[in-house]
Amino acid sequence: MPNDRRGYRSEVRREPSTSRFEASRLSPGRRAQDVARLRRERFDVLIIGGGVTGAGAALDAASRGLSVALVEARDLASGTSSRSSKLIHGGLRYLEQLEFGLVAEALQERGLLATRLAPHLVRPVPILVPLPAHRGLTGAVHRVWQRAYYGAGVGLYDAFATAAQLRGSAPRGMPLHRHLSRAETHRRFPSLREDAISGAIQYFDGQVDDARLVTTLARTAASLGAAIVPSARAVGLLRDAREVTGVRVRDLESREEFEVHARTVVAATGVWMDDIAGLLSNGGPRESAGLQVRASKGVHLVVPRSAITGEAGLILRTQTSVLFVIPWGGHWIIGTTDTDWHLDRGHPAASATDISYLLGQVNEVLDRPLSTEDIEGVYAGLRPLLSREARQRQPHSRDEQTSALSRTHAVVEPMLGLMLIAGGKYTTYRVMAADVIDRVAHRLGGLRRHGGLVPASRTADLPLLGADGYHSLWTNRADLARRHGISVGVLEHLLERYGSLAFDVLALDPALRRPLPGAPEYLAAEVAYAALAEGALHLEDVLTRRTRISFETDHRGAASAAETAEVMGAVLGWDAATRAREIEHYLARVAAEQESQRMPDDLTADAARLGVPDVRGFQSDRTAIS
The missing domain is CATH 3.50.50.60 (FAD/NAD(P)-binding domain)
Known part of the structure; x- marks a missing residue:
C-alpha cells in the first residue's frame, strides 16, 4: 500500500524492541x-x-x-x-443452590486474579443488593427477615473469601460487605426508587474486560x-x-x-x-x-452512564435468574437473560423480546424508566452449561x-x-x-x-503479561504521564487495559496517539498494537474485542470503521480493495445485528442476523468445529 500524507506505514514500524514484547x-x-x-x-x-x-x-x-x-x-x-457480564465473581446466587464448593473455588480464583495474576485487568466493583420496601407491622417483620437472610448470604460469601486468605491459597482482593440504610442506599444510587427499597447490602466483586x-x-x-x-x-x-x-x-x-x-x-x-x-x-x-452441553443465551444492554445515577452496581432478583446493573466506564451494562438457544451458535441474536424483558426488569426499581432510545449497544452470548x-x-x-x-x-x-x-x-x-x-x-x-x-x-x-510492576506504575501514574507527554487520563486508560505493556503501545509513533473518530477514549495506537501484537486479523476483531467500540457507541463502531481499517491495514498490508471489503462487511454486520434486535423472537432474529456471512467465510463450513 503506498504511503499517504499521514504516513501510516512509517508510524507502525517504530515497534518496541524488548525481548518480552518480541516473545x-x-x-x-x-x-x-x-x-x-x-x-x-x-x-x-x-x-x-x-x-x-x-x-x-x-x-x-x-x-x-x-x-x-x-x-x-x-x-x-x-x-x-x-460476551459475558464482565464480572469475576463467586456467584452469589449459587449459594441458594447450595453450590458451596463452586462458590468457594470461584472466590479463591477471584482473589488470585485481582491481586496476583491480573491486577491490571481485574479490579473491585461495588454492588448493591437492594432490600425491597414493605409497609406496616408485617412489613417490618419482612424487612428484618430479608436483611438477615440476604446479609447471611453475603456474609457467607465474604467468609469463603476470607477462609481462602487465611489458608494462604489466595488473598481476598476485595473489601468486606456492609449494610446500608435507606438514606445511605439512595445516596449511593440516587436513581433507585425510594418507595421500592428499605435499604441495601453492599458487597464487592471483580470487573474485567473478558476479551x-x-x-x-x-x-x-x-x-x-x-x-x-x-x-x-x-x-x-x-x-x-x-x-x-x-x-x-x-x-x-x-x-x-x-x-x-x-x-x-x-x-x-x-x-x-x-x-x-x-x-x-x-x-x-x-x-x-x-x-x-446446553447453550443458554444471555443478552446484555449497554446504556450511557448519564442514563442512571449511581456509584455502585445492582444485583436484582427476577423470576428466573438475577439481573445485574454494572458500571462500565462511561456506560452501564444491564443483563442478563437466561434462555435456551438452539439456533446459530456463532452469532446468537438478541430479539426485541429480550430487550423488552431487560428494560422491564430494571425499570421496576428505577425512578426514571429506560427506553430503547437510551440503548447504545446490545450483545448476546451463549453459556455452555453441562446438562x-x-x-x-x-x-x-x-x-x-x-x-x-x-x-x-x-x-x-x-x-x-x-x-x-x-x-x-x-x-x-x-x-x-x-x-x-x-x-x-x-x-x-x-x-x-x-x-x-x-x-x-x-x-x-504466574502473573499474566502486564501484571508485573502494575501497582507501582499506577501509584506513579501522574509522574509517568508527564514524562511521556500524555494526560493522566490517557495513561490510566492504557494501564487498565495493558498494565505494564502500556509502554509498548506508547513506544509506537507519537502520531498514533490521536483519538479515534467516534470513539475518542481509544487511541489509533491501540488499533495498530492490536494488529501488531494481539493477533487481530480483521476489522471486527478490533472494533468488537480488542476495543469494545461496537457496543460502547450508539453508532456501533460505524463512525470509527474507516480510520480503524486504515491503521490496521498499514500493519497487515491491506490494499484499498481489502480495506473497503473489511469496512463493507463490518457495516453490514452492524446493520444485521440492529435488524435482528427489532425482530419479535429468536427465530426471526436469528434469520436477520444470518443475512450477513461471517468475515472468515463460514457459510460453507457447517460440519466442522466452530
Whole structure:
C-alpha cells in the first residue's frame, strides 16, 4: 500500500524492541511462523478453541514445559468469552443452590486474579443488593427477615473469601460487605426508587474486560513458546484406530488445509462441544462425545452512564435468574437473560423480546424508566452449561430451566488422546485448565509429584503479561504521564487495559496517539498494537474485542470503521480493495445485528442476523468445529 500524507506505514514500524514484547506478540509474522510449526512439529498438546478455557489451558501446559499449539476458528474470545457480564465473581446466587464448593473455588480464583495474576485487568466493583420496601407491622417483620437472610448470604460469601486468605491459597482482593440504610442506599444510587427499597447490602466483586483477559492469556502462553493461531479451523480428527493423533486444520486466511500432529488433543469448544461427535464419527454413525452441553443465551444492554445515577452496581432478583446493573466506564451494562438457544451458535441474536424483558426488569426499581432510545449497544452470548446427563444425574425434562443447571465443569476422554473440557464459569477458567492438563500429563507420563514426567500446574503463581510492576506504575501514574507527554487520563486508560505493556503501545509513533473518530477514549495506537501484537486479523476483531467500540457507541463502531481499517491495514498490508471489503462487511454486520434486535423472537432474529456471512467465510463450513 503506498504511503499517504499521514504516513501510516512509517508510524507502525517504530515497534518496541524488548525481548518480552518480541516473545509474546501475536503479529502477522508470528502467525506465519506458528502455522509453519503446525505443519512440521508434533506437539505434546494441541488445543481446539481460543476462548478463556482454551487460552488458559495453553498457558497451563506451556508453563509446565510442554510443547503447545492452539487453533481457533475465528478470533480469540470471539464466542462466549467476549460476551459475558464482565464480572469475576463467586456467584452469589449459587449459594441458594447450595453450590458451596463452586462458590468457594470461584472466590479463591477471584482473589488470585485481582491481586496476583491480573491486577491490571481485574479490579473491585461495588454492588448493591437492594432490600425491597414493605409497609406496616408485617412489613417490618419482612424487612428484618430479608436483611438477615440476604446479609447471611453475603456474609457467607465474604467468609469463603476470607477462609481462602487465611489458608494462604489466595488473598481476598476485595473489601468486606456492609449494610446500608435507606438514606445511605439512595445516596449511593440516587436513581433507585425510594418507595421500592428499605435499604441495601453492599458487597464487592471483580470487573474485567473478558476479551482482553483472553488475549492476555494467549499472549502469555505465546511468550512461553506456545503456537497461537486464530483463523484456523479444526475440520477433522486424525486417528490411528481408536486413538486420536492430531487434527486436520483449515487456515481460513489462506484456505489451505493441513494436518497437525499431537500426542494429545484438548477440545475446549464450549457450546460447540457437540460438534466433536461429528468429527469422531468421521462420516459414519454419530458417536457420543461423552459430554452434553446446553447453550443458554444471555443478552446484555449497554446504556450511557448519564442514563442512571449511581456509584455502585445492582444485583436484582427476577423470576428466573438475577439481573445485574454494572458500571462500565462511561456506560452501564444491564443483563442478563437466561434462555435456551438452539439456533446459530456463532452469532446468537438478541430479539426485541429480550430487550423488552431487560428494560422491564430494571425499570421496576428505577425512578426514571429506560427506553430503547437510551440503548447504545446490545450483545448476546451463549453459556455452555453441562446438562444433567453430563453430571451423571437423571435426564432433565424438556422444560428444565437453564438457570438451574450447574456451572461445575467436567473433563472426559471419549477416545484415547482426546480430552474434552466443558461447563464451568469464566472465573474458574484456571482451575478448568489445570484439570484438563493434569489429564494430559497423566497420559504423557504422569505428574512429577507422583514420580512422573510433567510438573504440576503453577499458574496460581504466574502473573499474566502486564501484571508485573502494575501497582507501582499506577501509584506513579501522574509522574509517568508527564514524562511521556500524555494526560493522566490517557495513561490510566492504557494501564487498565495493558498494565505494564502500556509502554509498548506508547513506544509506537507519537502520531498514533490521536483519538479515534467516534470513539475518542481509544487511541489509533491501540488499533495498530492490536494488529501488531494481539493477533487481530480483521476489522471486527478490533472494533468488537480488542476495543469494545461496537457496543460502547450508539453508532456501533460505524463512525470509527474507516480510520480503524486504515491503521490496521498499514500493519497487515491491506490494499484499498481489502480495506473497503473489511469496512463493507463490518457495516453490514452492524446493520444485521440492529435488524435482528427489532425482530419479535429468536427465530426471526436469528434469520436477520444470518443475512450477513461471517468475515472468515463460514457459510460453507457447517460440519466442522466452530
